[in-house]
Amino acid sequence: MKITVIGTGYxxxxxxxxxxxxxxxxxxxxxxxxxxxxxxxxxxPIYEPGLKEILDRNVLEGRLKFTTNKEYALGxxxxxxxxxxxxxxxxxxxxxTYVLQCAKDIGQxxxxxxxxxxxxxxxxxxxxxxxxxxxxxxxxxxINVEFDVVSNPxxxxxxxxxxxxxRPDRVVIGTESKKALGIMKKIYDVLYINKTPFxxxxxxxxxxxxxxxxxxxAVKISFIxxxxxxxxxxxxxxxxxxxxxxxxxxxxxxxxxxxxxxxGSCFPKDTRAIVEIGKEYxxxxxxxxxxxxxNEKQKKKIIDKIIKEMNGVENKIICILGLSFKPDTDDVRDxxxxxxxxxxxxxxxxxxxxxxxxxxxxxxxxxxxxxKIQYCKDEDEASEKSDAVVLVTEWNQFRGINxxxxxxxxxxxxxxxxxxxxxxxxxxxxxxxYYPVGQR
Ligand code: NAD
Numbered sequence: 001m002k003i004t005v006i007g008t009g010y011x012x013x014x015x016x017x018x019x020x021x022x023x024x025x026x027x028x029x030x031x032x033x034x035x036x037x038x039x040x041x042x043x044x045p046i047y048e049p050g051l052k053e054i055l056d057r058n059v060l061e062g063r064l065k066f067t068t069n070k071e072y073a074l075g076x077x078x079x080x081x082x083x084x085x086x087x088x089x090x091x092x093x094x095x096x097t098y099v100l101q102c103a104k105d106i107g108q109x110x111x112x113x114x115x116x117x118x119x120x121x122x123x124x125x126x127x128x129x130x131x132x133x134x135x136x137x138x139x140x141x142x143i144n145v146e147f148d149v150v151s152n153p154x155x156x157x158x159x160x161x162x163x164x165x166x167r168p169d170r171v172v173i174g175t176e177s178k179k180a181l182g183i184m185k186k187i188y189d190v191l192y193i194n195k196t197p198f199x200x201x202x203x204x205x206x207x208x209x210x211x212x213x214x215x216x217x218a219v220k221i222s223f224i225x226x227x228x229x230x231x232x233x234x235x236x237x238x239x240x241x242x243x244x245x246x247x248x249x250x251x252x253x254x255x256x257x258x259x260x261x262x263x264g265s266c267f268p269k270d271t272r273a274i275v276e277i278g279k280e281y282x283x284x285x286x287x288x289x290x291x292x293x294x295n296e297k298q299k300k301k302i303i304d305k306i307i308k309e310m311n312g313v314e315n316k317i318i319c320i321l322g323l324s325f326k327p328d329t330d331d332v333r334d335x336x337x338x339x340x341x342x343x344x345x346x347x348x349x350x351x352x353x354x355x356x357x358x359x360x361x362x363x364x365x366x367x368x369x370x371x372k373i374q375y376c377k378d379e380d381e382a383s384e385k386s387d388a389v390v391l392v393t394e395w396n397q398f399r400g401i402n403x404x405x406x407x408x409x410x411x412x413x414x415x416x417x418x419x420x421x422x423x424x425x426x427x428x429x430x431x432x433x434y435y436p437v438g439q440r
Contacts, residue, residue, distance in 0.1 A: 001025070001187060004077040008066070008103045009266070010161065010331065011119055011154050012301035017051060017292045018113035018165040019081075022190045025439040027065045029073035036273045039066040047330040047357045050162040051388055081227020082130070083119040083154070092272030094123050095287040106147075107137020113146045116178045119154045119272055121210050123277050127151050127174070127203040128199055142245030148180035158264070159328030180429045185338060211277070214270040215288045221262045222291035225298045228258035228438030238438025239420065258438040260392060262416040263300035263325035268295070268334040270324035297393040299336055302437075303343035306416055309435060310388060314348030317411070319386035321379055322393025323358035330357035336418075337392040338365060343373045354382035356395050380409060387412030394419035 001024045005016035008030040016028040020377050032037050040183055042059070044052055058064040067073050074080060084098040099120050106116055108137060115136065118127060131149045138145055151174035156164040171191060181200065192198065199209070228238040236256050245252025262268070271292050278285035307313050325335035325371065332338065335358070339349050352370075352378040355362070366373060376382035383389055383406055391398055401402045407413070415422075415432035422428045423436045 001078050001183075002076065002228045003027070003079045003081065003187070003188055004029055004073045005081040005083055006030075006033075006073075006105075007082070007084035007098075007120075008039060008045060009085065010048070010158055010329075011156065012081070012341075013039075013044070013046065013055075014048060014051060014161040014165055017055045017058060017064065017081055017153065017358065018162070019187070020064040020296065021054050022187075023063070024187065025063055026058075027067055027073045029070065029079070030068055031068060036066045036068050047328075048239070049328055051157065052117050054162065059306070060366045070105050070153070071109050074106055075111050077110070077114055079115050079117060079183060080106055080110075081117045081119050081152075082353070086122055086269075087122050088269045088272055091275035091276060092269075094121070094269070094273040096126060096129065100129065100133050101125065103133035103292075104137055107134040108141065110134075110138075115150055115177075115183055117150045117152045117184070118207075119152055121153060121266070121273075122151075122207060123211075123273060124204050128208060148175060148177040149203070150177070150180050152174040152184065152185060153206060153208035155210070155213065156298055157170055158331050159326055165263060167194075168196055172199045172201065172206050172209050174203040174209075174384075176202055188401060197427045209266055210245055211270055211274040214266055215274050215285075217255050218267040218271045218295070219287060219291040220264055221257075221259075221267075222294035222298070224256045224438075225261060226257050226294055228297075229301060231438050232440060235440060239423070243251050251273065255385060257419075259420075260302050260340065260437070263293045263332040263333075263335040263337075265331060268292075274407050283344065293297060298398075300343070301338045302336075302416075303340055305435065306340075306344065306388065306390065306414075307347055309416075309433070310412075310414055313344055313387075316349050316387040317385060318344055318349045318351055319379075319389045320351055320353040321355075321385045321389060321391045322395055323353060323355035323362045324393055326359075327393055330361055332358045333364060334363040335362075335393075336391065338362070340390065341366060342369065342374065345369050347360060350374075350434075352376055352382045352384075352386055354379050355393065356397060358393075379406075383409050387411045388414035390416045391416065392418050394421050403431055 003024045004027045005012045006029045008028045016026045020026040082102045089095040090349050127149045157269040160224045231238040242256035323337045351373045359375050416435045420436045
């Protein structure tokens with residue numbers, strides 16, 4: 001099958017690579033010339049474990065190509081995936097500019113029946129808008145080309161994206177067209193044979209499934225963070241609370257880890273977007289709204305706690321370990337580290353920061369604070385002569401830190417372990433003034 005994937009970001013690139021691994025002929029289209037030039041030279045725009053090996057193999061075997069040429073990519077494609085960004089607009093609603101530009105490009109270039117598959121996370125009803133936009137362009141060209149628009153939301157997790165696309169928990173396909181459904185089944189033949197669960201539904205339900213899933217996970221995180229704040233005060237242990245709660249099959253232990261609040265490119269924007277969709281339809285999404293405020297409060301509480309326990313941070317050197325919003329990715333979009341760094345700097349601190357992959361992306365996002373941040377080559381340099389260490393992201397390499405050596409390098413004795421990475425280390429409390437999350 002000849003497939004084009006529009007957008008070579010975290011979703012589009014992984015999707016394009018995996019579809020080529022499934023045996024399809026895939027063209028990845030992007031408007032970013034530099035990204036495409038790099039991809040042609042085997043340089044990936046994102047860090048995603050395991051992706052490069054599969055990409056290189058499929059390029060070599062002639063199944064995967066990269067281009068900025070819309071006519072070449074869209075002209076005779078059988079299936080076109082839209083995987084471009086849907087960032088939050090000023091009011092928090094999803095900005096559909098990029099998705100609708102893709103629809104225009106498709107309408108201006110397709111020459112025969114194609115199915116247009118929306119992978120971007122979009123408000124309910126966007127499929128209709130995409131359809132209208134393509135139709136308008138075709139009318140402008142005075143030609144009649146049949147097409148179907150399908151919703152097929154993406155659930156991959158950054159850092160685990162390759163595995164998630166090769167072995168998804170489920171595939172959701174939203175379409176009312178039998179013809180399109182048949183083609184979608186063929187695209188995912190490999191998964192179908194491997195007994196991956198499929199949900200076939202209408203387009204609007206499929207669009208909403210994605211927002212409902214992300215909003216639910218965000219609520220779960222905010223819920224356990226709220227329990228953690230109380231547990232710290234009453235002298236209870238949130239890890240044990242979460243463990244016992246998770247043994248209940250109705251609850252499950254996943255997403256019950258307290259920490260500095262959720263971040264990343266999806267939960268913050270998707271929760272805000274569904275609240276805005278609710279407003280449009282006069283539905284007050286009070287549970288999701290509460291999760292958003294709890295998440296903001298969580299980050300603020302962490303900053304306040306650091307300042308309080310250190311008796312102010314004016315001119316203190318704080319070592320931040322981990323900038324990306326989670327381990328194994330270079331993505332720092334809406335990462336808690338950004339708010340924590342800003343909050344500490346605004347209270348007079350100087351920052352020494354290290355992250356295995358997130359430094360470059362952080363540099364331009366925190367450009368305004370650049371005089372107050374020193375980016376370091378490793379955790380040793382970052383912790384040297386620091387008054388406090390704040391572990392924000394639980395990269396595996398931080399788990400193996402030698403705590404005695406860490407303490408010797410530091411000037412101070414504060415260790416704020418926002419991911420409870422060293423909570424079970426018997427020496428941690430004797431070496432540091434140690435502050436985990438969700439217990440004393
Ligand atoms: P991204 O910002 O990493 O990538 C988007 C890419 O699209 C960029 O390379 C950009 O240059 C390109 N692009 C924009 N307009 C274009 C156009 N008209 N033609 C061609 N290319 C164009 O975004 P992402 O993180 O991959 O997210 C894409 C969508 O998938 C979003 O809606 C997001 O919510 C959703 N999603 C993301 C994740 C995730 O973990 N990142 C998971 C599930 C769903």
